[in-house]
Amino acid sequence: MYQHLLVPIDAGDLAIDLVGYAIALARPMGARLSIVHVLDEAQAEPTAAARAEALLAMADAAARAAGVPCRGECIAGEQADALIVESAQRLGCDLIVIASHGGRARPGAALGAVTAEVLRHAGVPVLVAAGARLQARERAIEVIREEHRGLAAVLQAWRERLRQALAGGLAPSAAAMRAALDYLRAFDGDLHHGKESEQLFRLLRQRTSTLNAELDELDHRHRRDQQLLQQVGRQLERLERLGPAQRPDGLRALLRGLEQYIDYVWDHLGREEGVVLPQAQRHLLAEDWRELEASFAAAGGDAAASAQAVLAGLQA
Known part of the structure; x- marks a missing residue:
């Protein structure tokens, strides 16, 4: 052993x-x-x-x-x-x-x-x-993972630009940060998390009860995500009101809030990709996958395009 x-x-x-x-x-x-x-x-x-x-x-x-x-x-x-x-x-x-x-x-x-x-x-x-x-055997799972990677890329890019700004570089524009925040809010809503709760989690609950506690926790975490994003939004609004002398303090506060959110997201995605998706491959039926593929793949291009547009703004 x-x-x-x-x-x-x-x-x-x-x-x-x-x-x-x-x-x-x-x-x-x-x-x-x-x-x-x-x-x-x-x-x-x-x-x-x-x-x-x-x-x-x-x-x-x-x-x-x-x-x-x-x-x-x-x-x-x-x-x-x-x-x-x-x-x-x-x-x-x-x-x-x-x-x-x-x-x-x-x-x-x-x-x-x-x-x-x-x-x-x-x-x-x-x-x-x-x-x-x-090997991932279902297009639905691949789309979910693609959306997770887009989210991770946006979070990493925003955090890196804030760190560079505090080290003496240029901060991302207010418009770019506002677009990033709007993308994260949409991701927490209908763009991704809403689809997971309403479709993937619903189907899993129908096929097995072994994941109920984990799915309940993830639904709760979806709501907690929104609270943390509200905090990031308030810090961004405060930064936009500060004068040049106070901006470093505002940047540090925004970075702390964003890093707290990022830690929460990494834990959330880890649970989904390491626990929920493997169990989905085990328990869901062919018709379940067809339903999920139709739903996630239909919006997958929109999510990817949104992430790419936000990344371009943050990296400009």
């Missing part, structure tokens, strides 16, 4: 799938997880670091929601396989759970080079999660 699992992830869109698989494996064994986000040194730049931070936060939230102890860290270097093996030794892990490929590998394809090298040099057992197990 294994007690400490190492789960190496990268920036691929299947990272949370791998974490969900590792959580399901660790929970009945009473094992804990160490999740390492592996960055190539060439990718160790602010945007990649922010993406790594978001993925680790969501992975941690998914593990905690399932009652699995978890820690995460980001590591960077030239050889990903050597970093993974070294991490397993340093952390005292007795099993490595790794994907056969990053990105969208086809089931049955040969092992990726990194995975093959980890198998060769690990010194501890390695469990390769096959691409067929990890």
